[in-house]
Amino acid sequence: MEHFSLYLPGILLAYSAFLLGIISPGPNVLAVMGTSMSVGRRSGMALGSGVAFGSLSWALLTAFGLSAVLVTYASAMTVIKIAGGAYLLWLAYKSFRSAAADQEVTATTLAGGMRTPFGYFRRGYIIQMTNPKAALSWVAIISLGLDPSAPIWVAFVIVAGTAILSLGIHLGYAIAFSTQFMVGLYARARRWIQGLLGTFFAFVGFRLLLGSVEK
Numbered sequence: 001m002e003h004f005s006l007y008l009p010g011i012l013l014a015y016s017a018f019l020l021g022i023i024s025p026g027p028n029v030l031a032v033m034g035t036s037m038s039v040g041r042r043s044g045m046a047l048g049s050g051v052a053f054g055s056l057s058w059a060l061l062t063a064f065g066l067s068a069v070l071v072t073y074a075s076a077m078t079v080i081k082i083a084g085g086a087y088l089l090w091l092a093y094k095s096f097r098s099a100a101a102d103q104e105v106t107a108t109t110l111a112g113g114m115r116t117p118f119g120y121f122r123r124g125y126i127i128q129m130t131n132p133k134a135a136l137s138w139v140a141i142i143s144l145g146l147d148p149s150a151p152i153w154v155a156f157v158i159v160a161g162t163a164i165l166s167l168g169i170h171l172g173y174a175i176a177f178s179t180q181f182m183v184g185l186y187a188r189a190r191r192w193i194q195g196l197l198g199t200f201f202a203f204v205g206f207r208l209l210l211g212s213v214e215k
Contacts, residue, residue, distance in 0.1 A: 007154045015161055016204075017140065017204055021141075022169050036173070044174030044178065046119075046124070048124065054128025055128055055166045057125075080143045084141075085208030086209070088140050088201045099192075
């Protein structure tokens with residue numbers, strides 16, 4: 001891989017954006033927590049694996065879709081960066097608002113009764129693939145590490161790294177949050193987590209917008 005160091009900052013920034021996004025207590029995370037507590041770790045791990053696999057599918061579609069577009073229309077990256085930057089600033093606003101709000105983190109369980117492990121895996125995958133916000137998030141994440149001059153392996157490195165992070169973290173949630181104590185601990189850290197998310201999303205959002213102007 002030639003000139004790996006040239007693309008490393010963007011790759012690491014994409015990893016960081018994904019990592020901070022996945023630690024936010026969103027519906028998928030809360031569903032994994034709730035399933036682990038009410039049904040068991042095995043079911044929670046199956047659900048988390050399905051969500052992670054759905055995230056990988058979105059990553060592949062986004063990364064290689066954007067790569068194909070940029071091969072033909074290099075100028076499209078400006079539009080992509082503007083869209084990604086605007087979305088990240090919207091996430092920053094939501095994170096700051098959530099940090100300021102007085103609300104509880106409540107783990108949820110899935111409707112529809114008990115399922116087999118494969119049923120939970122399939123449910124997690126469907127939840128992630130039918131989430132329109134996932135597509136927007138991946139456009140923002142991939143655009144942080146990808147530019148018109150980047151070779152295709154940069155997209156592969158971003159996808160592979162985020163896939164490993166997603167699977168590891170979702171399985172970690174299923175194992176760790178099988179007790180109410182851990183959910184309570186997580187809830188107490190919610191404001192700090194959301195504040196950190198807001199700061200980071202604002203930083204990378206402005207970075208993308210400024211990068212689009214410079215180009």
